[in-house]
Amino acid sequence: MSGQTITEKILAKHAGLKAVSPGELINAKIDIALGNDITAPIAIREFRKAGAKKVFNRDKVVLVPDHFTPNKDIKSAEQCKILREFAAEHKLTHFYDGGEVGVEHALLPEKGVVVPGDLVIGADSHTCTYGALGAFSTGVGSTDLAAVMITGELWFKVPETMKFVFSGKLGKWVSGKDLILHVIGEIGVDGALYRAMEFCGTAIEKLSIESRMALCNMAIEAGAKSGIIAPDAITRAYVEGRAERPFKCYASDKDAVYCDARDYDCSKIEPKVAFPHLPENTKNISEVGNIPIDQVVIGSCTNGRLEDLAIAAKLLKGKKTAKHTRLIIIPATPLIYAQAMKKGWFDIFLKAGAIISPPTCGPCLGGHMGILAAGERALATTNRNFVGRMGDPKSEVYLANPAVAAATAIKGRIAHPDEVA
Numbered sequence: 381m382s383g384q385t386i387t388e389k390i391l392a393k394h395a396g397l398k399a400v401s402p403g404e405l406i407n408a409k410i411d412i413a414l415g416n417d418i419t420a421p422i423a424i425r426e427f428r429k430a431g432a433k434k435v436f437n438r439d440k441v442v443l444v445p446d447h448f449t450p451n452k453d454i455k456s457a458e459q460c461k462i463l464r465e466f467a468a469e470h471k472l473t474h475f476y477d478g479g480e481v482g483v484e485h486a487l488l489p490e491k492g493v494v495v496p497g498d499l500v501i502g503a504d505s506h507t508c509t510y511g512a513l514g515a516f517s518t519g520v521g522s523t524d525l526a527a528v529m530i531t532g533e534l535w536f537k538v539p540e541t542m543k544f545v546f547s548g549k550l551g552k553w554v555s556g557k558d559l560i561l562h563v564i565g566e567i568g569v570d571g572a573l574y575r576a577m578e579f580c581g582t583a584i585e586k587l588s589i590e591s592r593m594a595l596c597n598m599a600i601e602a603g604a605k606s607g608i609i610a611p612d613a614i615t616r617a618y619v620e621g622r623a624e625r626p627f628k629c630y631a632s633d634k635d636a637v638y639c640d641a642r643d644y645d646c647s648k649i650e651p652k653v654a655f656p657h658l659p660e661n662t663k664n665i666s667e668v669g670n671i672p673i674d675q676v677v678i679g680s681c682t683n684g685r686l687e688d689l690a691i692a693a694k695l696l697k698g699k700k701t702a703k704h705t706r707l708i709i710i711p712a713t714p715l716i717y718a719q720a721m722k723k724g725w726f727d728i729f730l731k732a733g734a735i736i737s738p739p740t741c742g743p744c745l746g747g748h749m750g751i752l753a754a755g756e757r758a759l760a761t762t763n764r765n766f767v768g769r770m771g772d773p774k775s776e777v778y779l780a781n782p783a784v785a786a787a788t789a790i791k792g793r794i795a796h797p798d799e800v801a
Contacts, residue, residue, distance in 0.1 A: 383633025385541040386610050387576040390516040390630055394499040402540040402639070410440065411498040411515075413528040416484055416741075417445035419503030421462040422522035427529050435470050436532035442474040442493060443467050444484040447741040449477075452748040482713030482739040485509040485597065485681035489589075490713055492622035496611040496629045501528055506681050506763065508599045512592035513619060514611035514629055516576075519600065539605040540639035541576040541632075546583035548647040553797045556591030557683060557761070557781040559583075560598040561652035562644070565662030573603035575639065578632065583646040584609060589618045590687035597682045598763050601659040653759075653794060654779035657767045665784060668794045672704070675758040676789040677770075678782050679710025679737070680744045683761035686716050688782040693725040695786040695800055696732040702792025707734040708750045714739060734789070746770050752777075759788045 384392065384399055392400045394408040415423050420443055427435075435441045443463045448456035460477075467475035474493055476482065485506055488494045494510045500517035501507065503525040510517035520534070528534050544563060559579075564571070577599045579592075587595070592609050599607025611619075611629040619627065653668050655661040678684070678692050689711060701707045709729050711717035717739060720726060729736055742749030744762040752758055752771030757778065760770070765777035778794060787795040 382637050383635035385576070385578060385632045385636040385638070386514065386608055386630045387516055387541055387578065387606065388538060390497060390499060391536060391538055400538045402538050404538045405535060406538060407533055407535050408499055409533055410501055410528050412440055412442055412488070412494055412500045413525060414442045414444065414484060414488070414500065414502035414504065414507060415525050416447055416504055417449065417456065417459045417463055418447050419522045419525065421459050423503060423525040423529060424462055424466050426523050426526035430526065430530060432530045435472070435529050438471050439473045440532065441470070441472055441529050442488065443472060444476050444481060444487060446481055446484050446739070447745060448747050449481055449740055450738065479714060483681045483684055483741055486685055486712035486716070489513060489593070490622070490715060492619070492624045495619055495623045495625055495627035496615060497627050501525065501534060505600045506597050508604065508607045509593050509597040509681060511596035511599065511606055511608035512589060513615055514609060516606055516608065518606045539574055539576045541578050542572055543578050543580065543638045543641040545581040545641065545643045546579065546646050547581045547643070548583060548645040550583060550646045551650065553651050553781070553783040554646065554649055555781050556587055556595035558649055558652045559646070560595045561654055561659065561662050561779065562649050564598065564602050564659050565652065567602055568660045569601060569658055570603040572599065574605050577602065577604045577607045579607065579609050585612060588687055589614060590685040593685070594682050598659065601763060651781055651784050651797070653784065654765055656765055656776040656778065659763070659765060659779060665796050671778070671794045672757065673759045673788050673793055674704065674756040675706045675708065675750060675752065676785050677708045677710070677743050677750055677758060677760040677762060678785045679708070679712060680741065680760070680762040681712065682763045683782050684710055684712030684716070686719055688761065689716065689720045689725055691782045692786040693728045695783060695797060696734070696790065697728050699732055699790050699800060701733040701789045705789055705792045707732065707789040708737060708743065709734050710737040710740060710742060710749070712739055743770055759785055759794055761785050
């Protein structure tokens with residue numbers, strides 16, 4: 381039998397099998413089951429409808445009310461109340477609320493809740509973020525979450541794996557966000573449909589954990605089941621000291637079989653901008669032209685981490701945002717918020733004219749903290765720019781990295797970071 385990919389090894393281990401093959405149906409044990417204030421109330425309703433009396437493991441069911449918190453209206457308050465009551469009833473170890481809440485896909489790695497080798501499901505499509513740590517993680521529906529909350533298991537169809545090899549040196553201002561936008565621009569929003577996207581190569585080995593998370597976070601935007609990067613010394617340095625549990629690192633065999641393999645020279649990749657209304661509508665920053673922007677958002681589960689805020693602070697220092705452009709900065713977790721404040725970045729942001737939000741998904745999904753009116757344009761470090769994603773269906777969303785976002789806020793139009801550096 382041929383070798384196994386990292387994805388196949390993790391799935392086989394959790395299914396109690398020696399090996400698995402693409403297309404095979406398996407039943408696997410789950411390490412972490414995640415829900416938020418939009419998806420978990422449905423799962424809780426189904427949990428109770430099934431007659432379940434307790435969760436399979438109170439350490440492994442995680443609830444994070446991050447989408448509409450702080451509660452923006454009565455309905456969102458009711459949603460979060462459902463989570464609070466369920467978490468208290470079942471004595472869940474991992475329930476984050478109030479001043480502890482952060483954007484789920486930044487919070488769980490930071491807390492050491494997710495570790496390499498895990499099999500993670502979440503009722504949120506961007507659960508694929510944890511592949512940056514070498515976990516198999518994927519989004520599921522709320523009824524699947526309910527089933528896992530009861531049984532601790534879920535069936536999967538083993539996905540085929542596509543390999544993306546990045547070599548060469550990253551250019552100035554280029555990050556993991558640009559690499560994934562480049563890939564999605566090439567293969568399209570369904571180019572990796574129900575496949576695992578495995579990222580490797582000398583350029584990936586040098587990427588920070590933050591950039592790796594941004595890269596894996598947007599695998600779903602190519603239609604993928606998951607994104608994954610084999611753990612290395614950088615992964616271990618991040619995980620050790622914070623991991624709640626022992627972990628195992630997996631790597632693909634040299635003779636593993638891939639359904640597709642692509643090579644990229646990072647030295648040829650510019651900062652990217654995804655135009656409305658799909659993440660595949662990418663252009664190089666040098667090809668953008670003059671596009672005025674009403675609102676810039678730096679944050680989300682894609683780019684709200686400390687590294688992202690550092691880049692924004694570097695470019696915004698001593699400068700002002702354009703008069704017609706609103707800048708909203710959202711640190712992804714309370715720890716990131718505190719660290720950014722301690723470093724003096726909040727002074728830089730406030731003097732530049734920015735709004736600083738508590739950790740929340742907020743504007744990314746058109747929830748709150750920055751909704752767009754008809755005819756308005758936003759440039760955001762978020763992951764989706766579908767029609768109406770941030771507000772009115774007649775608004776527009778452009779996607780880019782934090783450096784482009786900061787430059788855009790200063791210039792009032794989509795701008796190359798070199799223009800303000």
